Amino acid sequence: MPIPDRRAHPYALxxxxxxxxxxxxxxxxxxxxxxxxxxxxxLARLPRPGAGSTLQRWQALSHVAQHSLSLAKLYEGHCDALAILLELGHDRGETNETWAVWAAEVPGQRVQVLPRGDSGLAKLSGAKAWCSGAQGVSHALLTAWRPGLDQSQLVAVELGHASIRMNTGAWQAVGMADTLSAEVAFDATPATLVGEPGDYLRRPGFWHGGAGIAACWYGGTLAVADSLYRGMRGQSSEHPAFAYRAAAFGKVDRVLAGMAALLRESAAWIDANPHADAMATALRVRQAAEAAAHCVLEETGRALGATPYCRDAAFARAAADLPVFIRQSHGYRDDAALASAVLAQENYPWAL
Structure with a gap:
């Protein structure tokens, strides 16, 4: 584990x-x-990103993901929700609530929100797709839409309300199957407004949270790479497979070392520039984490063959979950967005 930043909050460590x-x-x-x-x-109330302990926050996310990517999906969502609530002036304090964040938008399917005067309360109607953890958490933050406005409104909702229905029939995933995902339907469901319309995307923490996903992907990638690491540590150099497995291990090592360095650098940049636009930093670290995951999955599978997929339950689960989780990346679209963000900067981007 890297030497902790001296500015890190003791609780984070x-x-x-x-x-x-x-x-x-x-x-x-x-x-x-x-x-x-x-x-x-x-252990799920982490310091918010950009407050001096971003690396330690990401280390926690990576630890959880290395243990279980499905748990990491829920854990990261919970920690992200608490950070959002704090950033927008709705800190929940010390509670045993468990939270999710649902901001995906499906074309033609929007949750509508009708505010109740100036009370800060509202009613929700409509259905929300891609709701990770819906069957397992107590509360959610979600994006909804006010009539006549073209910016989403963040709202908080208690999921135990009788007006809420959950449809699990569309969730057919094998990888990430344990995330308890569902489509959630609201029918005049009471909710609380969080911030103003557009605040979810406008706040600095949006890209900080997006960058944190890369730490989850990195932890899941370590769970796959661990099988190769253990195999190489216990294998004689005289073994017939040693040479090509060593070549795969060398490639995995340099990819993971580079990825860890980029995560540390990105966390330090966010802490040093907490109010700056972190879009380029977030997209760069996310796209690098996706590429690292693809490389490690390929090299580890080629080096070890079918055995860990069939006889190592932890490896098999990680190898099934990781390709699904990294598809939270938008692939080439995010690469193009990264290019635009970097080219818009005045400074040369690659100086040592």
Missing amino acids: AAVSSLAQALPGMAALSVATQLRQLVGMG
């Missing part, structure tokens, strides 16, 4: 250490139960 101790004993539990336990132990 303790959380990383405590997560490493707590997670192995939770493997047999459902991801929803694991999340509730982490919340109850105080």
Whole structure:
């Protein structure tokens, strides 16, 4: 593990250490139960990004993802929700609530929000797709739309309300199957307005949170690479397969070392520039993490063959989950957006 930044909040360092101790004993539990336990132990209230401990926040996300990508999906969503609520003036304090963030928009399918005067309260109607953790969390932040406005409104909702219906029939995933995802329908469901229309995308923390996803992808990539690492550590150089496995391991090592360095550099930049536009930083680290994941999946599979896919449950799960999780990237579209963001900057981007 990298030497912690001296500015890091002591709680952040303790959380990383405590997560490493707590997670192995939770493997047999459902991801929803694991999340509730982490919340109850105080291990899911991380320092918000851009406040001096971004690297330690990302280390926590990576630890959880290396343990379970499905849990990481819920854990990152919960931690992101708390950071958003804090940033927009709705800090929840110390509670045992578990949260999700649902901001994906499906063409032709929008949740409508009708504010109730100036009370800060509202009613929701319509259906939201791609709701990770819907069956396992107590609350959600989601984007909804006010009549006549072209910017989304963030709202908070308690998921135990009787007006809410969940449809799990469309979720047919094999990878990330344990994320308890669903389509969620609202029918005059009470909600609380969070910020003003457009605040979700406008706030600096939007790209900070987006960059944090790369730490989850990195942790999941480590879960795949670990099988190759263990195999090489225990294999004699006289073994017939040693040479080509060593070549794969060397490629994996340089990719992961470069990815870790970029994560550390990106976290430091965000902490040093908490109010700056972090779009280029976030897209760069996300796209690099996606590329690293593809490389490690390919090289590890070619080096080890079918055995870990069939006889190593942890590897098989990570190898199934990781390709699904990294598709949260928008692929070539994000590469093009990164190009536009970098070219809009005045400084030369690649000086050492």
